Amino acid sequence: MSIDTATAAKVAKLARIKVEEDALPALAQEFNTILGFIEQLNEVDVEGVEPMTSVTPQRLKRRVDEVTDGSQQDKVLKNAPDAREGFFVVPKVVE
Amino acid sequence: MSDLHKLTIADARDKLRAKEITSVELTQSCLDAIDAADALGAYVHKTPDLAIAAATAADARIAAGDAPDMCGIPLGIKDLFCTQGVDSQAASGILKGFKPEYESTVSQKLKDAGTVMLGKLNMDEFAMGSSNETSVYGDAVNPWKVDERNLTPGGSSGGSASAVAADLCLAATGTDTGGSIRQPAAFTGIVGIKPTYGRCSRWGIVAFASSLDQAGPMTKSVLDAAIMLETMCGHDPKDSTSADIAVPNFEAMLTGDIRGKKIGIPKEYRMDGMPAEIETLWQSGTEMLRDAGAEIVDISLPHTKYALPAYYVIAPAEASSNLARYDGVRFGLRATLGAGDGITEMYEKTRAEGFGPEVQRRVMIGTYVLSAGFYDAYYNRARRVRTLIKKDFEDVFAAGVDAILTPATPSAAFGLGEMTDADPVQMYLNDVFTVTVNLAGLPGISVPAGLDAQGLPLGLQLIGRPWEEGDLLNTAYALEQSAGFVAKPNKWW
Numbered sequence: 408m409s410i411d412t413a414t415a416a417k418v419a420k421l422a423r424i425k426v427e428e429d430a431l432p433a434l435a436q437e438f439n440t441i442l443g444f445i446e447q448l449n450e451v452d453v454e455g456v457e458p459m460t461s462v463t464p465q466r467l468k469r470r471v472d473e474v475t476d477g478s479q480q481d482k483v484l485k486n487a488p489d490a491r492e493g494f495f496v497v498p499k500v501v502e
Numbered sequence: 503m504s505d506l507h508k509l510t511i512a513d514a515r516d517k518l519r520a521k522e523i524t525s526v527e528l529t530q531s532c533l534d535a536i537d538a539a540d541a542l543g544a545y546v547h548k549t550p551d552l553a554i555a556a557a558t559a560a561d562a563r564i565a566a567g568d569a570p571d572m573c574g575i576p577l578g579i580k581d582l583f584c585t586q587g588v589d590s591q592a593a594s595g596i597l598k599g600f601k602p603e604y605e606s607t608v609s610q611k612l613k614d615a616g617t618v619m620l621g622k623l624n625m626d627e628f629a630m631g632s633s634n635e636t637s638v639y640g641d642a643v644n645p646w647k648v649d650e651r652n653l654t655p656g657g658s659s660g661g662s663a664s665a666v667a668a669d670l671c672l673a674a675t676g677t678d679t680g681g682s683i684r685q686p687a688a689f690t691g692i693v694g695i696k697p698t699y700g701r702c703s704r705w706g707i708v709a710f711a712s713s714l715d716q717a718g719p720m721t722k723s724v725l726d727a728a729i730m731l732e733t734m735c736g737h738d739p740k741d742s743t744s745a746d747i748a749v750p751n752f753e754a755m756l757t758g759d760i761r762g763k764k765i766g767i768p769k770e771y772r773m774d775g776m777p778a779e780i781e782t783l784w785q786s787g788t789e790m791l792r793d794a795g796a797e798i799v800d801i802s803l804p805h806t807k808y809a810l811p812a813y814y815v816i817a818p819a820e821a822s823s824n825l826a827r828y829d830g831v832r833f834g835l836r837a838t839l840g841a842g843d844g845i846t847e848m849y850e851k852t853r854a855e856g857f858g859p860e861v862q863r864r865v866m867i868g869t870y871v872l873s874a875g876f877y878d879a880y881y882n883r884a885r886r887v888r889t890l891i892k893k894d895f896e897d898v899f900a901a902g903v904d905a906i907l908t909p910a911t912p913s914a915a916f917g918l919g920e921m922t923d924a925d926p927v928q929m930y931l932n933d934v935f936t937v938t939v940n941l942a943g944l945p946g947i948s949v950p951a952g953l954d955a956q957g958l959p960l961g962l963q964l965i966g967r968p969w970e971e972g973d974l975l976n977t978a979y980a981l982e983q984s985a986g987f988v989a990k991p992n993k994w995w
């Protein structure tokens with residue numbers, strides 16, 4: 408297993424983080440170092456072991472399905488980099 | 503300047519009750535100390551006006567005779583906690599200018615108890631780091647200093663550790679995903695406890711790895727940790743993983759009597775290349791507990807070695823999911839866009855500009871291990887190993903062990919900048935003794951236990967059974983009394 412620059416570029420794209428072309432080889436190298444460390448997990452016999460889903464055995468609590476919050480448009484938009492007329496504003500997404 | 507800021511919570515509480523001091527005096531003493539300590543980089547957003555207003559209200563409440571234990575106590579709050587109307591950036595550029603419209607449950611509980619927030623504390627960006635060097639605000643500095651070098655206070659709760667050790671507050675909140683309370687506590691000679699997963703609500707705390715994150719207090723004594731933890735704990739309907747279990751009076755459980763308690767010493771924590779001083783400290787801590795009447799037993803936690811690699815799959819995986827919300831749309835930073843840039847360019851440029859290198863690295867590692875074709879090989883395998891790590895502890899507790907004693911860190915505090923050229927894995931090794939506890943969801947506490955040859959503090963870690971923080975704190979209390987650690991850093995700042 409070794410990550411090349413093409414894979415590093417693909418991961419950056421999936422993560423929606425812009426990485427300049429000339430930074431990709433160093434990034435791939437870092438990934439390889441970290442993944443090399445993680446490879447140790449292959450030594451462990453995990454046959455028949457369940458993947459952990461919850462660290463404490465607990466049943467999630469249930470509540471009545473009803474509206475308990477809302478009508479806070481001003482607060483929701485307060486920290487937006489760009490908000491107009493009660494909406495978040497983003498670059499055009501549909502032609 | 504008065505010395506009131508040097509008080510412990512317990513002493514300040516008693517003096518406030520006895521009307522010997524007021525919360526306003528106590529708070530002002532802290533604010534003066536904070537203003538004289540900018541060189542430590544501990545506080546990143548100071549809130550003196552809010553603090554004096556809260557202290558005034560606390561004094562009125564104390565005068566009326568209706569005051570909980572924590573009423574009037576000045577605290578620092580880690581920047582990871584959302585605090586209403588006050589900058590909450592998780593030390594990240596991507597949350598620049600973010601002022602939440604709500605208060606985290608834990609900080610709200612502290613507010614309701616009448617505590618006084620002095621300001622927000624430095625940390626590693628999104629709590630990802632072990633030296634406080636990934637912060638957008640710059641480094642927090644350890645008040646302990648033995649030569650010309652500035653030392654790290656540890657991380658991620660580095661500002662909290664620095665502030666408590668330098669008496670810039672009576673105590674501080676921290677959070678711990680892989681050791682972020684216990685490692686900085688050990689590096690600065692203070693007490694830090696991570697409670698059982700689910701004890702404290704995570705609501706309103708900026709999420710890093712949701713299955714591992716827990717809040718906890720960082721204090722000057724075990725007694726203070728008991729008092730403050732009680733205020734922070736409790737069920738919260740807004741966090742589905744918070745436990746609906748009664749919170750005991752932890753302070754009342756501090757008897758110092760640990761006779762007959764079974765303390766496990768795990769052989770796997772004796773690492774190759776561990777400094778002799780750490781080994782000696784661990785040995786002397788063992789003797790202290792034995793002298794206090796505990797029974798010492800050798801135990802084995804066979805999967806210990808695999809905890810860090812499992813953590814560095816699970817934590818980045820959860821982080822990549824949690825941090826997907828930083829998209830330049832709803833809060834914080836949006837990068838300046840060029841002509842013709844669409845929404846994808848907005849996401850990519852915003853996240854490249856807003857996240858620092860370590861956060862980018864972890865988000866991308868997380869993306870990779872969750873991606874099609876690797877999910878089973880990495881993520882599911884790590885979760886299986888996590889099951890085995892937890893079972894190691896369950897087996898030991900089932901055999902009658904009450905608590906486990908280990909070193910808190912593999913070394914004393916190192917110099918800021920000294921790890922810059924090391925590969926990321928070298929930094930990750932700082933958490934080798936603490937990360938198992940997060941993976942198993944257990945409570946763990948770091949207690950200052952001695953100084954190394956250079957004069958820097960070293961800590962020991964005690965790990966307890968789930969939900970038995972009271973018993974764990976009591977064992978820590980006995981260890982604290984035997985260790986008699988009273989050293990303080992010499993003021994140079």
